[in-house]
Each structure stands twice: as structure tokens, then as C-alpha cells.
Amino acid sequence: MSVEPEVPIVQVEEVRENPVLYKIISSDNHVFTISEHAVKLSKTLWDLITNLGLTAENALDNPIPVENVNGKNMETIVQFCERHKYDEEEPEYTNYIREFVLPEWDRQLLSIDNEELFQLILATNYLDIQKLMDYCCRVIGDMAKDKTPEELRIIYGIPTDAEDDALERSASDSPGPSG
Amino acid sequence: MSIERACSDYRLRQHLYAPPHCHVTSSNCTAQQTFLILPSFTVMSSAFPLLRLPIKALHHVLYSIDYVDIVSFSLASKKTKEVVKCLNLQINDINLKIDSIIGIQIDAFRDSPLHMMWYFYPENNNDSIEPIPVYMPARVMGMRDTNPPQNIVKYRNPGLSIREWLAHFQYIFSFPKTSSLWFTREICKFDMRSLEETIEGSEILSLRFYGSCSLGCAQMAQRQFPSVRSLCANSLGLEDPSMYRNILIQNLDMLVLGDPTTSVRIGLDDLLLMNSKEVYVRSLTITDKLINRFLKHWMNGSNPRMEVVNFDFGVDRFLDKDAILKGTNHRELPLNQVRRYNRHENNITIKGGYDILRTDGTLGTVGDLFYFSVAFSLASNKTKKVVKSLKLKIKNINLTLEHTIRIQIDAFKNNTTRLQWNFYPEEDNSTTEPIPVYMPFRVIGMRQPNPVQNHVKYRNPGLSIREWLAHFRYIFSFPGKYSLFFSSETCKFDWSSVKETIGEYEIGMFVFHGSCSLKCTETVLSQFPSVKRFCAFSRRLVNPSMYSNILIKNLDTMALGHRTLSLRVELDDLLLINSKIIHIRSLTITDKVINRFLKSWMRGSNPRMDFVSFIFSDDRFLDKDVILKGTNYHEKPLEQVRHYKSHEKTIVVKGGFDIHRMDGTVGTVVIRQLFQERLVLFHVWC
Numbered sequence: 001m002s003v004e005p006e007v008p009i010v011q012v013e014e015v016r017e018n019p020v021l022y023k024i025i026s027s028d029n030h031v032f033t034i035s036e037h038a039v040k041l042s043k044t045l046w047d048l049i050t051n052l053g054l055t056a057e058n059a060l061d062n063p064i065p066v067e068n069v070n071g072k073n074m075e076t077i078v079q080f081c082e083r084h085k086y087d088e089e090e091p092e093y094t095n096y097i098r099e100f101v102l103p104e105w106d107r108q109l110l111s112i113d114n115e116e117l118f119q120l121i122l123a124t125n126y127l128d129i130q131k132l133m134d135y136c137c138r139v140i141g142d143m144a145k146d147k148t149p150e151e152l153r154i155i156y157g158i159p160t161d162a163e164d165d166a167l168e169r170s171a172s173d174s175p176g177p178s179g
Numbered sequence: 180m181s182i183e184r185a186c187s188d189y190r191l192r193q194h195l196y197a198p199p200h201c202h203v204t205s206s207n208c209t210a211q212q213t214f215l216i217l218p219s220f221t222v223m224s225s226a227f228p229l230l231r232l233p234i235k236a237l238h239h240v241l242y243s244i245d246y247v248d249i250v251s252f253s254l255a256s257k258k259t260k261e262v263v264k265c266l267n268l269q270i271n272d273i274n275l276k277i278d279s280i281i282g283i284q285i286d287a288f289r290d291s292p293l294h295m296m297w298y299f300y301p302e303n304n305n306d307s308i309e310p311i312p313v314y315m316p317a318r319v320m321g322m323r324d325t326n327p328p329q330n331i332v333k334y335r336n337p338g339l340s341i342r343e344w345l346a347h348f349q350y351i352f353s354f355p356k357t358s359s360l361w362f363t364r365e366i367c368k369f370d371m372r373s374l375e376e377t378i379e380g381s382e383i384l385s386l387r388f389y390g391s392c393s394l395g396c397a398q399m400a401q402r403q404f405p406s407v408r409s410l411c412a413n414s415l416g417l418e419d420p421s422m423y424r425n426i427l428i429q430n431l432d433m434l435v436l437g438d439p440t441t442s443v444r445i446g447l448d449d450l451l452l453m454n455s456k457e458v459y460v461r462s463l464t465i466t467d468k469l470i471n472r473f474l475k476h477w478m479n480g481s482n483p484r485m486e487v488v489n490f491d492f493g494v495d496r497f498l499d500k501d502a503i504l505k506g507t508n509h510r511e512l513p514l515n516q517v518r519r520y521n522r523h524e525n526n527i528t529i530k531g532g533y534d535i536l537r538t539d540g541t542l543g544t545v546g547d548l549f550y551f552s553v554a555f556s557l558a559s560n561k562t563k564k565v566v567k568s569l570k571l572k573i574k575n576i577n578l579t580l581e582h583t584i585r586i587q588i589d590a591f592k593n594n595t596t597r598l599q600w601n602f603y604p605e606e607d608n609s610t611t612e613p614i615p616v617y618m619p620f621r622v623i624g625m626r627q628p629n630p631v632q633n634h635v636k637y638r639n640p641g642l643s644i645r646e647w648l649a650h651f652r653y654i655f656s657f658p659g660k661y662s663l664f665f666s667s668e669t670c671k672f673d674w675s676s677v678k679e680t681i682g683e684y685e686i687g688m689f690v691f692h693g694s695c696s697l698k699c700t701e702t703v704l705s706q707f708p709s710v711k712r713f714c715a716f717s718r719r720l721v722n723p724s725m726y727s728n729i730l731i732k733n734l735d736t737m738a739l740g741h742r743t744l745s746l747r748v749e750l751d752d753l754l755l756i757n758s759k760i761i762h763i764r765s766l767t768i769t770d771k772v773i774n775r776f777l778k779s780w781m782r783g784s785n786p787r788m789d790f791v792s793f794i795f796s797d798d799r800f801l802d803k804d805v806i807l808k809g810t811n812y813h814e815k816p817l818e819q820v821r822h823y824k825s826h827e828k829t830i831v832v833k834g835g836f837d838i839h840r841m842d843g844t845v846g847t848v849v850i851r852q853l854f855q856e857r858l859v860l861f862h863v864w865c
Contacts, residue, residue: 125232125233138243145248
């Protein structure tokens with residue numbers, strides 16, 4: 001019998017008073033509706049919406065295509081933003097180690113394979129979603145816990161110095177653009 | 180702004196923000212569509228391609244990596260070493276500890292109060308005649324230096340000598356090539372020349388002698404490293420300063436004599452010989468009269484280089500201000516008169532004090548009179564750091580919110596002593612509750628248990644409750660979570676103010692005792708839903724059937740009942756509890772109830788439970804046959820010892836009776852007597 005809580009289904013539609021909704025199209029043409037509070041978590045998207053002057057009246061008629069973010073990743077991002085849209089704002093990053101525990105819901109959301117996680121981080125970095133970035137980084141950072149340098153090389157695919165040198169040599173040996 | 184213009188601007192931003200390997204393609208921008216383009220990578224291996232992340236994301240990940248692991252990461256390749264250096268992680272000090280083996284301690288890693296420790300082990304124990312050369316490490320162990328240590332890693336040394344390790348730390352943390360040397364053994368095991376070679380290239384700023392380091396060893400080290408600027412004489416071999424006056428007279432920046440583990444015997448002559456700028460002395464032989472004579476010598480021109488002197492007397496000491504200041508013609512300044520001066524880039528604040536004058540016109544201020552370490556630590560930023568450096572260990576910090584606010588510190592210096600600090604408002608607030616957490620006006624500190632000892636009272640030196648908590652955390656290097664105690668029927672303080680007082684730190688446990696009501700308990704739990712440990716010790720909480728909504732919570736620990744209470748708990752209540760660790764102290768629990776509880780567990784009830792204890796303070800006889808009836812148990816002999824891990828502790832289970840749940844999980848029932856108490860313990864093996 002599982003004792004872990006189920007990942008709750010996130011309501012994409014805003015249920016509070018008169019929500020403003022926006023549409024986002026993923027690279028594989030999945031359309032996502034996201035509430036104003038949620039989309040504000042992405043600095044990039046919100047800047048774009050502000051600059052374009054999208055309003056409650058025309059928002060749904062002006063979908064924003066985000067190329068190279070596939071539907072799966074976009075779904076994760078939308079779910080995350082909807083889940084955390086009312087969270088208190090986090091302080092800016094400082095040099096201090098931030099001791100926080102990844103909430104179980106988010107841990108489950110981010111239980112995806114490394115390739116998906118990599119793509120999700122790229123998307124998150126680009127869409128500038130600080131909290132999701134924090135959480136993804138915690139998941140990746142936790143992979144390093146109590147590992148030896150050798151193990152870290154495997155976990156993070158770090159080339160050895162010899163491999164780095166060989167790569168550098170082959171790069172310098174290969175002909176440049178002119179020749 | 181037109182949509183076209185916005186799109187154009189946006190593409191420009193894409194160029195600005197995109198990672199270096201991100202290709203930005205032009206797109207047909209229409210009023211309906213704006214394109215964001217992200218790079219597409221093909222990630223073939225199962226490894227996470229960390230170094231292929233954009234630099235901002237890479238740094239973000241590395242900032243999330245724990246203490247020791249970041250060092251391990253820096254050792255993976257030259258590239259990772261450079262990446263870690265680029266993070267500009269700050270540290271405060273690098274100490275080389277010379278014991279039977281050699282260790283390196285990194286202080287204030289990324290402003291954390293905790294140390295990072297690395298130990299280096301030789302391949303074999305070297306039985307050669309000492310002193311021996313510094314060895315090439317075969318194995319290394321790194322850890323976060325907490326009690327117990329955390330984030331421990333052990334691996335074979337990746338080919339670095341200790342000198343190279345030192346250089347590695349200095350490089351990745353961009354730390355100046357300086358270090359402190361610590362000696363703890365009676366006689367240094369290592370050849371001093373070899374030691375000097377190990378730290379060649381680094382300037383030794385400080386020598387520190389701890390443990391059983393002998394006078395001979397200290398003198399030898401001092402000769403070998405004559406350019407040090409500070410010296411700490413905290414070893415058993417250095418308790419008599421009259422034996423090392425050649426060190427006392429040195430023109431050092433800082434001289435520290437004594438710590439809680441030593442009994443320094445110092446006289447006026449030795450004090451007058453000291454020629455350091457900062458002097459910190461912890462000694463029981465310093466009397467008020469001696470301080471008085473020392474101050475008067477200073478007024479007449481002795482110790483001309485001295486800028487700061489601090490005396491610490493340990494505990495149980497009443498200082499007589501009149502005896503200390505007799506004949507100094509001092510001028511008393513009120514506590515609300517604040518003066519500031521700069522020392523070592525720190526802004527030091529002095530509140531009040533007693534001004535005295537030297538014959539050449541130099542002004543000195545005798546600061547707060549310190550009763551024990553906590554009071555001492557409040558005197559200045561420097562004394563705060565000195566107390567921190569004593570590494571006094573504590574177990575818990577408890578915040579009690581009742582009519583007044585209290586902070587209790589458990590297991591101060593590893594014994595059963597509890598320090599208690601009561602904070603009183605300027606006047607009783609009779610306004611309608613809830614009120615904000617007040618700014619304390621007066622403070623009373625004491626040492627418990629009864630009779631209360633070491634009682635001190637003074638005006639609050641300007642700290643809020645939040646700042647007091649932070650102060651205790653800092654001076655005791657306390658990394659843990661607070662426990663919150665509620666004993667009044669209702670909490671008089673408003674919740675946002677309580678949360679602000681707690682700040683960014685976590686609450687680990689709630690204890691409801693005294694007359695705390697169920698309503699208050701439920702309010703507290705709803706305000707702090709993430710707290711996982713719950714203790715119901717209030718006389719209003721003796722009937723658990725009234726709060727089954729709390730019993731069913733997925734907590735880590737639930738403790739019901741106290742020695743002074745008559746908890747009325749029934750089997751139905753027990754079966755509702757969904758916590759991992761359960762402690763029940765109730766006389767209404769019979770052997771038969773325990774038996775039915777165990778059999779319910781075997782059928783699948785309480786699936787999250789790891790451990791339960793039933794504790795009885797009466798002299799009852801626990802009938803094993805009744806408790807285990809129908810459980811088909813297997814008795815284990817007492818000499819069969821098993822280890823049970825619970826919350827980072829390892830508990831030894833001797834013997835017991837194994838029972839099985841339907842899914843194959845094994846649990847062990849142990850029936851014991853511990854002093855006057857009878858216990859039935861049940862461990863579930865995971």
C-alpha cells in the first residue's frame with residue numbers, strides 16, 4: 001500500500017473571480033490555457049504579454065507559440081505555475097546555502113528522466129521561472145549527495161581531463177570554416 | 180508599442196538572453212503569433228549533462244549542491260574545478276589540524292555557521308619512530324561538521340598530497356594563501372620541517388593549541404612559525420601562563436588563553452606582560468580585585484598596545500561592579516547611550532558601560548559585566564565570535580509563548596542543564612488579544628533545574644525576540660529546528676507576528692502543555708501545517724477521541740500523555756494514529772489493548788508506523804503472554820543484538836519477540852523495565 005500522496009490534478013482554469021486567461025502553443029501544437037497569476041511566474045512570458053499589450057479582452061485571441069518546448073514540458077510548466085501562483089514571493093538568490101525541502105508534490109512532478117529534466121531546465125531558464133528553476137536545480141543538486149568525484153563524473157557525464165584534452169586537440173586539428 | 184515593434188524587440192532580447200549555444204532563428208511575426216525559440220539538444224546518455232547547461236542554470240544547480248559535494252565535484256576534472264572557482268563561494272578560514280592524522284577545516288563556508296571538515300588517512304598506520312614526515316593520503320573523508328556529522332563522503336584520495344589539497348581549497352574558494360595551524364596532540368607526530376614544506380606557499384597567520392598539546396610542542400611550533408599574528412593557548416599543557424612568558428610578551432594581534440575545557444591559572448603579573456592588541460582570557464582565578472588592579476595599571480600606562488581585553492569566568496559568578504571599578508574615577512554611561520567604532524571591518528556597538536581614562540588621555544570603556552557565556556557573548560561582535568569559537572553544544576532551542584515569552588536551551592554543554600531566558604515587556608499589555616510579539620524590556624536568565632542557579636537580570640540590550648533567537652543560533656552554532664511550547668489556554672500573540680519572529684527557520688516540534696486548549700492546539704497546527712512532531716501534554720488534551728482529526732495526520736512523531744496526566748486513550752484512538760513514531764503514556768492502556776493493537780497492525784493497520792512505545796509509570800506487571808497472545812511470535816534471545824535506525828540514531832534492540840504483518844513486514848516487541856518505568860516497545864523493521 002502506497003503511503004505517498006497522490007499528485008493532485010491541477011486545474012488549469014482559474015476558479016477565482018473573473019480570471020484573465022492566456023493561450024500558449026507548444027512546439028507540437030498543444031494549446032495551453034494559463035491564468036494571469038500563473039503566467040506572471042514566468043518573467044519572460046509576462047514581459048512579452050505586457051509589451052504586446054495583451055488584455056483580458058484580446059488575450060485568448062492572441063496565442064503565444066513557444067517553439068521547441070514540447071507539449072509535455074509545457075504541461076509541466078503550466079501545472080507548476082498554476083500550483084504556485086499564489087505563493088509568497090521568494091527572496092532573490094544570495095550566497096547563502098538555502099536549506100529547503102522540496103515539497104512532495106513538486107518532487108513527484110519532477111520525477112522525470114534526465115533528458116526531460118534537461119529540456120525542462122532549458123525551458124525554465126529561458127522562460128525565467130525562478131521557483132521552478134530552484135526546484136529543478138535542487139533535484140539535480142541532490143544527485144550529487146555523498147558521491148565520489150568518480151561517481152559524479154558518471155552522474156553528470158563529466159569528461160575526464162584526458163577526454164577533454166582529446167576533444168580540444170581534435171577541435172584544433174579539424175579544418176576551420178575556410179578550409 | 181506596436182506588436183511588430185514588440186516582436187522585433189523580443190527577438191533582440193532572445194539574442195541577449197539566449198545561452199551561447201542557442202540558435203535564434205527569425206520568424207514571421209504577426210499580430211497573432213510571437214515565437215520563442217529554444218535550443219534543442221539531443222541527450223543520448225542516461226547521465227545528466229550538467230556541463231551543457233547554460234551558465235546561469237549551471238551555476239544555479241551548483242549553488243544547490245551541499246557543502247562537501249561541491250568539493251567532490253571540483254575534483255572530478257580540471258573543468259569542474261574551474262567551474263566551482265567561478266562560483267565565487269566565500270569562506271572565512273582554512274585551518275590545518277595536526278593530530279594523529281591531518282585534517283583541514285573550512286570555516287564559514289558560504290556564510291554558514293557550520294564547518295566543513297576533511298580528514299586525510301594514510302595507507303597504513305605508521306609505527307615509525309616519531310616525528311614522521313607528513314604522509315601522502317590514501318583515503319579521505321569529508322563532512323559537514325555537525326553533531327552528528329552530515330553529508331559524509333569517503334573515498335580513495337584522488338592522488339593529491341595534503342599540500343595539494345590545501346592549494347585546491349585555496350584555489351576553488353579564491354582564498355588568500357593563508358592558513359591556521361591547530362595542534363591537539365601532546366607531542367606533534369610530524370616532523371616540523373615536513374610540516375613547513377606541506378604548507379609552503381601559505382602564510383600561517385594563527386597557531387592554536389588544543390586538547391593535550393604540551394608546552395614543549397607549542398614552543399616548538401611557535402619557533403618554527405615565528406611570523407604568526409595570533410595564538411590560542413587552549414590546551415591542558417598551557418594552563419599556567421607563567422611558564423610561557425616569552426609568548427605573552429610577543430607583539431601579537433590576538434592572544435587567547437583558556438577555553439571551557441581548561442583551567443587557566445593567571446595572575447596580575449602575567450596579565451601585565453601581555454603585549455597583544457586583543458586579549459581574551461578565560462580563567463577562574465581572575466578576581467574582581469585583580470581586574471581592578473589591572474585596570475588601574477592600564478590607566479597608569481601598562482599594556483600600551485592593548486585595544487580589547489575580555490575576561491570570561493565560566494558560570495556561577497557574581498561580579499561586583501564596585502570592586503572592579505574601585506578607585507578608577509569612572510564615569511557611568513546609560514545603556515541607551517550607544518557608541519560605535521570600527522574594528523577589523525566590523526562595526527562594534529557599545530551600549531552604556533563605564534569610561535575610564537589613562538594618564539595620556541586615552542579613553543577606555545569597561546563594558547557590560549558578564550555573568551556567563553551568553554551574557555558575555557552579548558558584549559560585542561568580538562565576544563560573540565569568541566563564545567561561538569568555544570563550540571558549546573546544545574541540543575534544542577525551545578520558544579515558549581505564554582503570558583511572557585521564554586527561550587529555553589536544552590543540554591547546554593552536553594549535560595542536563597537547561598538555560599532559560601525570560602523576556603518581559605515594558606508593561607503588561609491589557610489590550611484585547613491577540614497582540615504582536617513584544618520587544619523585551621527586561622531579561623532574566625537562569626540555569627535550571629531547581630533550584631534555579633546563576634540568576635541574572637538586566638535590561639534587554641536592544642534585541643528583539645527574533646534577534647535573541649538568532650543570537651543563540653549563532654553562538655551555539657545551532658543548525659536545528661525550533662520547538663514551540665504553548666501552555667496558556669489561548670495564545671495571546673498574533674500569528675503573523677509569531678511567524679515573523681521565527682523568520683526563515685523551521686519549527687520541528689510543537690509541545691502543548693499546561694492548560695493549552697484543544698482550540699488553541701488546532702489553531703497552531705493550522706497556522707503551521709508543515710510541522711511534523713506533535714506532543715500533547717496539556718491537561719485539556721487528555722481525551723484523544725476529541726481530536727481524531729489530529730491523530731490521523733501524517734506526522735513523524737506523536738506523543739500523547741505525560742507523567743502528570745491521566746490520558747484516556749482507547750484502542751480506536753490508537754488505530755487512528757498515522758504517525759511514524761508514537762509515544763503513549765496512559766494508564767488506561769492494558770496488556771489486552773496492546774495485544775489487540777499488535778494484532779491490528781499484523782492485519783495492516785497503522786501502515787506508516789515505524790515505532791511505538793507504551794510507557795507506564797505505575798508498578799504494574801506486564802504480562803508477556805497476554806500482550807503477545809495469538810501473534811504467533813518468535814522469541815529472540817537477549818544476546819541477539821540488532822540495530823534499528825531511527826531519525827539518524829541507531830537504536831540497539833536486544834532480543835525481543837518478532838511478529839509478522841500480512842505483507843511480510845517484521846516487527847519486534849520488546850518488554851522492558853527502565854528504572855521505575857515499564858515499557859512496551861515495538862519496532863517495525865523497514
